[in-house]
Amino acid sequence: MVKLPGGRARLERREERRDRRGAVRIAQGLVCALIASLIVTVAVPVAANAAVRQSVASISPTVGSDRVVAFTITCGASSTCSGTATAKLSTGGSKQLSYRIAKKSSKTLTWTLGAADHRKFAAKGRATLTVTGRAAKPAKETFSKSATVTPATAQLKLLKSSYDIADDREVPLALNCAAATGCTASARLLLGSTEVAQQTIRAKRGAVTVKLRLPATNYEQLAADGGRYSIRILESAPKRVETTRALSLRVAEKPAPQRGLSKAYVERNWTPTAYDTCPAKLHASYRVVGPDGKYYPSWHPAQVIDPATGRTCTFGHEHGADPASSEIFDWVSSFTAPKDVVPTEPTGLPFGYTSEELDNYVQHDHGDMSMRHEDNGGHKVFVANNVKMLDADRNWLRLGDGTQLTCDFLIKQHQGSWSPDAISNNAHEILFAARCDDGTELITSMLSRFGNANEMFSTCAPDSPVPTVGSTLPAGDGGKRIIPTTECVKRNPTDWSLYELWEGENSLVTADGAVLARFDPWFGVRNPSRLSDSRVSTATSNGISRPVDLAWLTEGAVTDYLWAGLAEQERFDYSDPRSPFNGARRDFYLGDLQVSDPGTKNGIVFTDPYGGSAGPERRVGSIAQLIKPGSVLGTVKLSRQKFDAKADFGKDNGVHAPN
Secondary structure: OOOOOHHHHHHHHHHHHHHHHHHHHHHHHHHHHHHHHHHHHHHHHHHHHOOOOOEEEEEOOEEOOOOEEEEEEEEOOOOOEEEEEEEEEOOOOEEEEEEEEOOOEEEEEEEEOOHHHHHHHHHHOOEEEEEEEEEEEOOOEEEEEEEEEEEOOOOEEEOOOEEEEOOOOEEEEEEEEOOOOOEEEEEEEEEOOEEEEEEEEEEOOEEEEEEEEOOHHHHHOHHHHOOOEEEEEEEEEOOOEEEEEEEEEEEOOOOOOOOEEOHHHHOOOOOOOOOOOOOHHHHHOOEEEOOOOEEEEOOOOOEEEEOOOOEEEEOOOOOEOOHHHOOOHHHHHHHHOOOOOOOOOOOOOOOOHHHHHHHHHHHOOOOOOOOOOOOOOOEEEEEEEEEEOEEOOOOEOEOOOOOEOEEEEEEEEEOOOOOOHHHHOOEEEEEEEEEEOOOOEEEEEEEEEOOOOOEEEEOOEEEEEEEOOOOOOOOOOOOEEEEOEHHHHHHOOOHHHHOEEEEOOEEEEEOOOOEEEEEOOEEEEOOOOOEEOHHHOOOOOOOEEOHHHHHHOOOOOOOOHHHOOOOOOOOOOOOOOOOOOOOOOEEEEEOOEEEOOOOOOOOEEEEOOOOOOEEOOOOOOOEEEEEEOOOOOOOOOEOOEEEOOOOOOOOOOOOOOOO
16 A cells, blocks of 8 residues: 555545545435335325225125115225115015215115015025115215025024923923024013013023923913913024924923822722623722822723723723713812822712711711711712703793803712612712803712601602611701612512602701702612512611512513513523613703802812811811802702613623622
């Protein structure tokens, strides 16, 4: 390197510094120019953005039960957008909507399909929705978009349609929400078209239980109303969808309480004879729970299919008309059931219930009275539906609107016509129920007294009492037992001489003698299997003979009426099924039905087993009686009417005496 003189060197260093400053200024200028050019480049798109087109941003893919079609329009301009949008559905229907949208924002437009167009759309299951927009501001332009839309489906699914309802009356609806965003809805429980319960649903995705409470009245009537309930679910989110499903509701089965057995069930039940083919165990299966919670025998057909063999078998006796044919059977069965009865337990007419209460009554401070238990076969049922009521002058009774007054009757009367029992004993168990369309109601169980004990009347002398012996039962309040005698029938072997007729006279009375109810049915037997026979009576017993034996008398054999053709047959016993005298041809008569207000809130009073000492409080051995007067009957005297004049409950079904 050449070393320069000091002055020159300083000069060169100043020039170098000047050159560097110039280069910096040039570089700074270039940077500024570059920045300016970038600013211009960025500003250009801003100006261009002012012309961005309006557009259909989205179309809702489903249409709910509210029939609403929805789509969204976006405004990308720097000023307000406005115009019209026309929506058209390929299955039918179109709508033009106006819009006004703030700058740089969106707006959802909705159109409610007409009902007819919605039905077409729903039937098709899908459609194409085309939305065409015509912008007016900030600049005129058109835009369009199409998409497939389908009917919205329910997001809440009912997982179970059958429910057992417990005492809390809750209906625990099992549902599942399929929507990722959750489900909002209301559930409405309907009985027919009437809403009985409602609950709001807000559920996350997945299974959910929604509880509705059944009103108490509906719960009590659930057995009758079963099958008519439905659940209507109105979903509001994610889409409005309405669904209705049938529900099966029933009272939850409870374990049956421990039940006792009545004397009628244990000691007086039926046992087969040599003529009968049904087993005793099968007969014992026909039982009901009585008001006291004990099992009692009840009605059954005379012949049934034996489940053990699959073959028809016979019991040899019958209990009259099927009580289920009565229009008031369910009403009566409900009354005679215990309060704690469960739906699985059998209810109906308890044979021997009054006798059971008489035992309790006698054992509790009434030891001077006699107990009374009757055989199983003698319990007979009588049914009369829609009976037009006549007053004592044979005029039809009418309601206030002029229509005829009608009543339904269901009666269970013990009427044994094969043994000496009724010749001296006057008290026989009755269950008498009546319901009329004027509001009259009566259900009573008692020992009905047909005249006095130790006294009967002959068919040949129906107005002259015949003394008998052996009964310790109380005297009656009227009525009588007209029983055919051997002497009378032998002398006059006709239908009237053989006709056994029990004329009842019954009252429910208070301790001071006020009559709350009075009824007097009669019961006839056209072919009894026993005759009162004084020839074989003693000082301590009442003799009987068998009408069938009159066919084989050595002298004066009877050959007419029911005896026709018997003499040609080899003699057989009175209990043989070939005998026409089996006590199964029966009729009955309805007479007065007088009812007064008992003065209790529910019409129920409690009497002793003979219908006396009626009062509002239950006592040992007392029996509940339902008494409700109506608007017409009251104390009106009625005409007597006869029923079942040609009924034969023992035809071709194995029935024979004793029956």
